[in-house]
Amino acid sequence: MLFRNATLADGRRRDVRVSGESVAAVGEDLGLGEDERTVDATGKRLLPGMIDAHVHFREPGDSHKEDWTTGSTSAAAGGVTTVVDQPNTSPPTVDGAAFDEKATLAAESLVDFGLNGGVTADWDPDSLLDRDVFALGEVFLADSTGNMGIEEPLFLDALAEADARDVTVTVHAEDASLFNVSAQERDDADAWSAYRTARAEAAAVARACEVAAERDTTIHVAHTSTPRGIDIAADAGMTCEVTPHHMYLSRNDLRELGTHGRMNPPLRREKRRQRVYDRVVDGTVDMVATDHAPHTADEKDAEIWDAPSGVPGVETALPLLLADARTGDLTYERVRDLTAANPAEVFALPNKGRVAEGMDADLVLVDPGKTHPVRADRLHTKCDWTPFEGREAVFPQLTLVRGTVVYERDSDGRPGGESESFGDAVGRNVRTAAENAGDGRERESDRLTRGEETESIADLAAEVVEERPGDDGH
């Protein structure tokens, strides 16, 4: 496949050749090969697919909210080529058996994936870390969906286990002892934001960074929602992510969103939102991750203290950022760094995150000249609603995962319209895949633990992929 005359994130106009699973060449006037499909990319941007380091695809246990097929279809249509699934499923992903069960389900994924391991009083680090775990986390320092909140001693155990195996720890940092209990007397949607205070986040980020630094290790702070939380993490030499909802929504939006706008950490005041956005622009924030946390509209239609926490976002993140690149609020290079290059670096995915010769051909083609409003009924998540309804966004026209087209629509067709088609479930565990590719990256844990059992999970996943009925789209 040959993309002709594409504009890359840095503004260079180049032809890009894809061969097999990789980018074979990036150059000027690459000649057309025999039987090669050509895509005229004149006036279009060709970007590395987004690596979304934080999604909740809900399997096993809550597949009425999302499953690997709907979640990864939504990802593909949103230009996300790798997702990292979080462990608060049922059962929680806290031991080897639960990991294996999830790995089998994830073989239905259209996009590449990482599977995180969780930390609870019941976890079994030995069997869990014997598997191809992407990272430990999100470690819940306060309760969120799934009630997996833990106390500090267990967090310290997790840091030690992860350090010994050279695995990253990601942290949901809120300190429940600093929640504002007087807000519990209110019953409006804004009460959730008043309750889970900005201070509770800042304090938990500070403490988590402090204990990590004392142990000479690093953590990645999930979904920082406050300027202070971001600055503390950055100053401590740790990495952090920001969600699209904390970039684009504030407490002002709760009047319209109502209880649908409840999530952890919650929406903040407009002033804080702006200062969070500034830190995304200036590079203090390492990456955008969606915390895609689907719950059905029915479930969200409850009293504020009963509604589940979380909002969907995997399909709208890159399109919303690209709308900002179009207007100049963000540069395309920043978008590339936030969505691809930085997550690839932070989480050690050496073959992903950039459009360059030899890299995985995880690619997204977009026409910056065409925006479409976000509409819930055009999205592919099972939860059927979005907090970004009506916002203008730049949706992908073509998404490739390691050289395979997983999403495509006519340049004149609209997102969610007739001309859309989807590819097969080609997704692979990125930890397993990197090792199979023999790229020389060897983690400590590989030498210690790779054995027959892990091998057989990979084989099983490959078999399930092969067994899927033809490529009849979606």
Ligand SMILES: NC(=O)N[C@@H](CC(=O)O)C(=O)O
């Ligand atoms: N963010 C949320 O409000 N909810 C997430 C859990 C989490 O990330 O804390 C969920 O799984 O629903």
Ligand SMILES: [Zn+2]
């Ligand atoms: Zn969380």
Ligand SMILES: [Zn+2]
């Ligand atoms: Zn989460």
